[in-house]
Amino acid sequence: MNFNEFLFGIVPYVVATLAVVVTIVRWRSAPFTVSSLSSQLLESKKLYWGTISFHWGLSIILIGHLAALAVPSGFELWNGARLRLYLLESTGLALGLWAAFGVTVLIIRRTSSPRVRRVTTPMDTVVLVVIAIQILTGLWIALGYRWGSYWGTSVFVPYVRSLFRFQPEVAYVSALPLVLKLHVLSFFAFLAIFPFSRLVHIITLPLQYLFRPWQKVVANRDRPSAGFISNDPRVQAGRR
Numbered sequence: 001m002n003f004n005e006f007l008f009g010i011v012p013y014v015v016a017t018l019a020v021v022v023t024i025v026r027w028r029s030a031p032f033t034v035s036s037l038s039s040q041l042l043e044s045k046k047l048y049w050g051t052i053s054f055h056w057g058l059s060i061i062l063i064g065h066l067a068a069l070a071v072p073s074g075f076e077l078w079n080g081a082r083l084r085l086y087l088l089e090s091t092g093l094a095l096g097l098w099a100a101f102g103v104t105v106l107i108i109r110r111t112s113s114p115r116v117r118r119v120t121t122p123m124d125t126v127v128l129v130v131i132a133i134q135i136l137t138g139l140w141i142a143l144g145y146r147w148g149s150y151w152g153t154s155v156f157v158p159y160v161r162s163l164f165r166f167q168p169e170v171a172y173v174s175a176l177p178l179v180l181k182l183h184v185l186s187f188f189a190f191l192a193i194f195p196f197s198r199l200v201h202i203i204t205l206p207l208q209y210l211f212r213p214w215q216k217v218v219a220n221r222d223r224p225s226a227g228f229i230s231n232d233p234r235v236q237a238g239r240r
Helices: 003-029 045-070 072-078 082-112 114-118 122-144 148-154 156-164 178-196 198-204 233-239
Strands: none
Touching: 003 156, 003 178, 045 072, 045 082, 045 122, 045 148, 045 156, 072 082, 072 148, 082 114, 082 122, 082 148, 122 178, 122 198, 148 156, 178 198
16 A cells, blocks of 8 residues: 555545544533634624635535535536636636635634634634645646646546445545645545534534524513503603
8 A cells, every 4th residue: 555545545544534533522511612612702803804804715615615526517617708707717716716815814813813822723724724725736737737627627627526425435535746746645634633623613503593493482581562661760751
């Protein structure tokens, strides 16, 4: 077994198992730690601009990656026209820059605000660094190895699908340039640290609200009646 077979043939299953098992154990044994632990009260301005850019930019890019994995033929059809290919690539680059701006703001916020820095854990720093590497390598690929949405469907899609079949075809990625390998490995690193970080709160999406019965909210205090007369002398004087 060579180094590529270990990194791209064994590590994916190790980190996936770690992510699932640790998340379940943490959910059952320490459910109150499954929280985002927001620091908005400590500083909100940078948090707003950082999280909006970071979450939306990264989320849309992730959806695009998943769509390419699910329907690669659709991407191949879309990229059949040069103008549509340019549009898709420029949109992906813009989203990557948007996400990079967001993660930069969040890193600056964590390091420049004394109040936020006091509640920042080493895992928070690791998460931001790993995500920053993921974004930066993605931008590097977009600029240095252009038209990734075109050739990626014939490289990464077969590799990922081979992982789901439990027959990893490492040859698809073993010959890739270092930056592309680093992009893949940074995702595996993110998956490995996910259950140990505050990002695990993603699994607590309140989907039950979509199915539970209506809830009636009743006030606990009595409302003053229409004929209520205050005993306050100032109010009585005003009435006279």
